[in-house]
Amino acid sequence: MSFTGGDSVVVVVATDDAAATEAVNEKQYFTRDLSLDNCLAAAADTATVVDLTVDQRFIGDVGCVVWDAALVLAKYLDRQSSRLGLRRPALVVELGAGTGFCGLCAAALGARAVITDLADCVDLMVRNVNKNRLLIGDRVAVHEYDWAQTAGGDQQLADEQLFFGHNITEINYILISDCLYYAQSVRQLYDTVDWLSSKGATVLMSYEDRDDKRPLVDKFFKLIKSKFIVNEISSDELHADYRSPDLHLYN
Template identity: 30%
Template sequence: MTVREVPIAEGLVLTVIEHSELADCAGAVVWDAALVLIHFLAKGTGRNLLRGKRVLDLGAGTGAAGLAAGLLGARVLLTDLPHLLPGLTRNVAANELQEHVAVAALRGRVLLAYERRPLVVERAFAEFSRVGLVAEQVPTEELHPHWQSPDIFLFWLRPGPRPTPHAWPGAL
């Protein structure tokens, strides 16, 4: 366990307890992308976006970005897989944000409505599996009989196998 102090603005320091001993290291440490986001949010335009707003952090990991949003005046819901919730809760307490930041298990699913498009869009749609998502088509018989088309599909998206590092944008 490592305690990390991140100065984010004049007089504001974010405290993050990292849990690098977890098998799921993706949610156990503060990633560089989170630091970039935190400092954008703490700066001029970003800071004005947050005060009095509601923020939903999906897959919060350590909660660093969402906690920073809370320190900057937003009401925040941090979500992640159940085994990461104790760490999120500790980080909320470490920053004394219990009145502004809540923690919850990520349970939702995404329902995607998709209309067949040119080949380039079809290829982009196929990227879901490369980034770790599984798309399950809603059976035609579950659709409204008068509101369906052979070119329109509904899919449930859910997490699938872990993606390979080359699957992320910018890594190709």
């Protein structure tokens, strides 16, 4: 429509409600890019340097952004992808995936990935899978999973072999990055790791030193070390640009 006043004409263009809503929704996101040196493009069986790009949310819980510890783990996967055998293709499970960053990285490097987190992270993980479809093909599955579902010591759990359609004997790697934020989740995470790795999967866990979370980290590692052999990965094995004294990676 238009309004005339004297010799001037003001034109008002009606805005499509759906487009306006979409534009507002997009403003809640900001991106994180990471260059991968050994990406296996979905359409080719050759390594190439590409950028993995994920969306993060300005507002949300701790899982809505990519933390530095995830960058350390992701670049370790990139640098060590051949030695880790990600193109077998390995089967990778990411727990507490948040944006799905580390699992998506593994998939871009040739692995199959199952990325999991609580319900409020699922739409963000799906968004990032779709955003990187050319890099990952159909190698990533997204699932809601609450570690509280893992009832440690329960005989039914001990007998259970399937995790979202995959026999746990198939799992090669379990990825965990900066997941120790709440006291109630420490035992739940341990029980989940204990179960999913019980048939031989290797656990790769990164975290950043935080004074207020130190008791949680200590409690988790006390549990882990009671049953597993735990080693901190040397900084020499990490990417030179993605390592710091306050960032740790264990297997």
